[in-house]
Structures are given as C-alpha cells and as structure tokens.
Amino acid sequence: GEDVEQSLFLSVREGDSSVINCTYTDSSSTYLYWYKQEPGAGLQLLTYIFSNMDMKQDQRLTVLLNKKDKHLSLRIADTQTGDSAIYFCAEGESGGYQKVTFGIGTKLQVIP
C-alpha cells in the first residue's frame, strides 16, 4: 500500500536554510506535494512536482525529487519565523482527482 514517511521535527535558525525530507512507496504517484499548516489553519498547498521532474524552484522553495529512491525534499532558503509550521509531504495519482496520501508532517521551528 501507499506510505509516506517524514521526520517529525526540525529546528533551524532564522536566515539558515531548512531541508525537510520525505520518502514514499507508491511508484505510480503522479504528483508529489508539499502542504503547509499554520496553527489553527487548514492545509495550504505550497508547491508540487510532477513525477517526471527532478527539480522545481519557486522563489525561496526548492523541491528535489529522486524517483529512483522515492525521495522528495523541500528546501526553504533564508528561513523566516513566519515559516514555522507543520509541513506535510503527500503523493497523489491522476492529478488530484483521487485521494492524496499524506505523511505525518514535519514541525519546523524557526529560532530567531
């Protein structure tokens, strides 16, 4: 079955880069997602990558995908206190028509 794994906690200093890692098992995944959840809020889609891509950059965010190892990472450059949140790695098939499988979420703490 599908399984998405990620570490529970990451602490970085403001201004440093953050790297959140994730592994998944479903080789048929079409889309890999990163969602952000701030306290008291719903899940917000941060970025996504197609499974046929290796990298995607969007301002301070860089997503790297190693399809062979089924490893996904999210790098946040110049991490700010406002980046403190829970980050969920997720995989999906068929571009969102079907269910999305989430990891447990990595809590990012940014220290001023």
Place this chain on the structure above:
Amino acid sequence: EAGVTQFPSHSVIEKGQTVTLRCDPISGHDNLYWYRRVMGKEIKFLLHFVKESKQDESGMPNNRFLAERTGGTYSTLKVQPAELEDSGVYFCASSQEGLASSNEQFFGPGTRLTVL
C-alpha cells in the same frame, strides 16, 4: 472568493452520541474530499465525492460513519454512535475538475472532534 469552510470548528461529545460535521466547498468545485487526522498519526483519506456521487469511499473506517452530499453542494459527515477512537481533526477539501494544473485540493481549517 470564499475558501472551503467547515462547521463546527470544535465539537466535544460523549461516547455514544451523534455528531454531524459540515463542509462547504468552494463554489463550483465538483470534487469534495474528507480526510481525518488522528492525534500523532498521518492525515488519512476517508472518501471522495464527485458532485453528489461517492467516487471512492475506501477510507471510511466503518459503518458508523455516513457521508452525504445531497445536491452536489455542501457535504455532511455523521458519526453515529461516536467512539473514543473517532477523536481527531476532520478536514474537508475541494477541487475543480478539468484544470490542467495539479488539480489542487483546497483544504478547510478542519473540525476538531473530541469524544469523551
């Protein structure tokens, strides 16, 4: 444009009682999803509606859970009777069919259910 809304934001009930959660998707979104996050666990898919039809309900835990989407607009998720293990945060999401992008699912803020 209003996002996905959920009601109530919090619900505290006793074991054996009934609770109904409501989700209002973004207007015009045909796809509606329910997910649940039990404390310390992953967010798990429950079911998926396309308009008023259940497309995939493989994640529904048992027959104490009943989801409806009459008229293809808002959806309700009823838990009857509630058990302790039903406690968690219930998220609703919606997406628009036919987009050429990621078919992003837009999530609501969730309903936190506590069963005592």
